Amino acid sequence: MDAKGKLKVMFLPFPGQGHLIPMSDMARAFSGRGVRATIVTTPLNVPAIRGTIGKGSDLDSDSEIEIVSIKFPCAEAGLPEGCENTESVPSPDFVPAFFKATSMLQPQLEHLLLQHSPHCLIASAFYPWASHSAATFNIPRLVFYGTGVFALCASECLRLYQPHNNLSSDSDLFVIPHLPGNIQMTRMMLPDYAKTDGETKFSELLKAIKESEVASLGVIVNSFYELEQVYADYYEKLQGRRAWYIGPLSLCNQQQDKGKRGKEASVDEGDILKWMDSKKANTVVYVCFGSIANFSESQLREIAKGLEDSGQDFIWVVRRSDKEWLPEGFERRTEGRGMIIWGWAPQLLILNHRAVGAFVTHCGWNSTLEAVSAGVPMVTWPVSAEQFYNEKLVTEILEIGVPVGVKKWARIVGDSVGSEALEKALKRIMVGEEAETIRNRAHKLSEMARTAVECNGSSSCYLTDLIQHLQSIARLQNCPKSSV
Numbered sequence: 001m002d003a004k005g006k007l008k009v010m011f012l013p014f015p016g017q018g019h020l021i022p023m024s025d026m027a028r029a030f031s032g033r034g035v036r037a038t039i040v041t042t043p044l045n046v047p048a049i050r051g052t053i054g055k056g057s058d059l060d061s062d063s064e065i066e067i068v069s070i071k072f073p074c075a076e077a078g079l080p081e082g083c084e085n086t087e088s089v090p091s092p093d094f095v096p097a098f099f100k101a102t103s104m105l106q107p108q109l110e111h112l113l114l115q116h117s118p119h120c121l122i123a124s125a126f127y128p129w130a131s132h133s134a135a136t137f138n139i140p141r142l143v144f145y146g147t148g149v150f151a152l153c154a155s156e157c158l159r160l161y162q163p164h165n166n167l168s169s170d171s172d173l174f175v176i177p178h179l180p181g182n183i184q185m186t187r188m189m190l191p192d193y194a195k196t197d198g199e200t201k202f203s204e205l206l207k208a209i210k211e212s213e214v215a216s217l218g219v220i221v222n223s224f225y226e227l228e229q230v231y232a233d234y235y236e237k238l239q240g241r242r243a244w245y246i247g248p249l250s251l252c253n254q255q256q257d258k259g260k261r262g263k264e265a266s267v268d269e270g271d272i273l274k275w276m277d278s279k280k281a282n283t284v285v286y287v288c289f290g291s292i293a294n295f296s297e298s299q300l301r302e303i304a305k306g307l308e309d310s311g312q313d314f315i316w317v318v319r320r321s322d323k324e325w326l327p328e329g330f331e332r333r334t335e336g337r338g339m340i341i342w343g344w345a346p347q348l349l350i351l352n353h354r355a356v357g358a359f360v361t362h363c364g365w366n367s368t369l370e371a372v373s374a375g376v377p378m379v380t381w382p383v384s385a386e387q388f389y390n391e392k393l394v395t396e397i398l399e400i401g402v403p404v405g406v407k408k409w410a411r412i413v414g415d416s417v418g419s420e421a422l423e424k425a426l427k428r429i430m431v432g433e434e435a436e437t438i439r440n441r442a443h444k445l446s447e448m449a450r451t452a453v454e455c456n457g458s459s460s461c462y463l464t465d466l467i468q469h470l471q472s473i474a475r476l477q478n479c480p481k482s483s484v
């Protein structure tokens, strides 16, 4: 029991940067409202979370966030030792073992629920058993998908209406039934788990996720209502579930915190700021494909050629350390106008610099929303997960990006895109009248995002409403553990 009678919320993020980072930001947002936040994770993910929350610039001493670690059962699940994060999964063959390991965390979590007696559990959707655990302790569970609500609606409409089942070829276009916006896709763009006939391990997991959502109090979405209004309303109608739009969560970071999210950056903050300061506004292209997507050497060479031929200045994040695959003389020829970050970039810091004029992105939801918040137009290059839906939102609904032309969903390793396609998309997003129109739209959305998280903005009000709701549940249950 909290001696001060504060609301206590436990956060259980899925061990991938796409969940760890926004849920750390979320814990900060709750903590900033006087909630006692505890984040549960595995030992190797503690530094990443500590890095993201440990700055304390906007937190007073009263609002510390506790991090508690539990063991990740690598050996028991058939994973190499130390594979505690989606980034360290050695190959797609190990993905099922990774999910198996996450499914084995329930007893440890329940032990913590008993020890800490929180008033609410906020858990990533990939832990369907979390609703049951919360119910056992008579507390509400909230689901965090880590995606926007457009993607939730699109995948739900596909699951319910299966429009992709009666097509003559994988490249035939079909409209997603009942989804507002006349969104067209092909079978090739769909995740393999969405189109396999019959039950697979992953489709079983998805079914369990849906059932656990039904048993939950509702969904927390890292987005803001105005960004996806039509789909937020549609989701509530479609699912009949409550959702709280409390993002963009990354906006809780002050300038000095922006370089320290997820992992330690592989580049000195001062060096990169100095380099960007030397550039004119909107002249640099930032290229980064998140924490999981992997490209072949031939694909990387095409990217290098596309960047070089486009004539644009660039910062390119490459998640490897060897250089042999780089085209002969590339670094010499692009010296001064291009920078490669080998490893992890301070993405939020870069996106928010005035020099950045476009973002070539894999459309991971966090990256997408960070670009929206910073007012940066996008070249969309989706790879896997729900990224093809996010591409549709960016290019067709919000109209703040242009597609590079990826045709096929791939697990981890990306589709092949030629250098000319990248060069063409870069010119389209960086120069000319269309680029100007897109940039203006992106700036307007950025202002809307900032307004949403300010006092009386929609996200701020949603957060107030959620906290009050949780407090009243805690009071109604007459929990001896609180006087909230």
Ligand code: UDP
Binding pocket: 016, 017, 018, 019, 021, 261, 262, 288, 289, 290, 291, 292, 293, 317, 343, 344, 345, 346, 347, 348, 363, 364, 365, 366, 367, 368, 370
């Ligand atoms: N990120 C970063 N530096 C990098 C790569 C990624 O800070 O070099 C952050 C990025 O800002 C975002 C998260 O990692 O917050 C990636 O999440 P996203 O949903 O975009 O993609 P995922 O990694 O889950 O595919």
